[in-house]
Amino acid sequence: MNGRSSPPGSRLHLVLAVLSLWLVVTSPWLGMLRRIPAGAGWLDYAHVALGFAALLLGAVYVAACLRQGRRPLYFPWSPAGLRMVGGDLGGLLRGRIPAAEGGGLIGFIEGLLLLALAAVALTGAAWFVAQGTDAALAWRGHHLVAARAFIGLLVLHVVSVSLHLLEFVRE
Numbered sequence: 645m646n647g648r649s650s651p652p653g654s655r656l657h658l659v660l661a662v663l664s665l666w667l668v669v670t671s672p673w674l675g676m677l678r679r680i681p682a683g684a685g686w687l688d689y690a691h692v693a694l695g696f697a698a699l700l701l702g703a704v705y706v707a708a709c710l711r712q713g714r715r716p717l718y719f720p721w722s723p724a725g726l727r728m729v730g731g732d733l734g735g736l737l738r739g740r741i742p743a744a745e746g747g748g749l750i751g752f753i754e755g756l757l758l759l760a761l762a763a764v765a766l767t768g769a770a771w772f773v774a775q776g777t778d779a780a781l782a783w784r785g786h787h788l789v790a791a792r793a794f795i796g797l798l799v800l801h802v803v804s805v806s807l808h809l810l811e812f813v814r815e
Contacts, residue, residue: 653704653705653708653709656701656704656705656708657705659701660698660701660702660705660761663694663697663698663701664698664761664794664798666694667691667694667695667698668791668794668795668798670687670690670691671691671791673687674687674688674691675688676688676691676784677780677781677784678775678776678777678780678781678784679775679776679780680692680775692772695765695768695769695772696769696772698761698764698765699765699766699768699769702758702761702762702765703762705758705761706758706761706762709754709758716747717746717747717751717755718747718751718752718754718755718758719752719755720747720748720751720752720755725747728746728747728748728749729747729748729749729752731748732748732749732750733749736749741807741808741810741811742804742808743808744804744805744808749804750804750805750808753797753800753801753804754801756797757794757797757798757800757801760790760793760794760797760798761794763790763793763794764787764790764791764794767783767786767787767790768787770783770786770787771783771784771786771787
């Protein structure tokens, strides 16, 4: 076993996935810029409250993913880990689907997604704390960049997991 056969915090993964999806899907209807507007609706307040819930649950989930020596699976910064990611990228160009276990490209995407989740949550919290100041607009900008990166990585994650599942079903 390599530590990835049963995903750490799989229930928490599901909760974060649903929560993240709701936050992303409803975000175009928010009316917040420098502060929560005086006439804010339930959607604005729900986004803030669920965003803080995502911050807390995301921190717990990241800790669960990284415990028991799993950090190299998600963050393969060693030469061997980077060779594995490069090998998976090369194999992808030759039509081979990367393995889902043991790190490599899929684990690297998951690690980047964990970082993006943390960045979205932290910049959102900073934006909330800076309400009414000039810094709030800057934090809003950082939050939007982090959210777009999160969405892109989330799409990559879903595609890579789907390809792996498709390969599993074909066998």
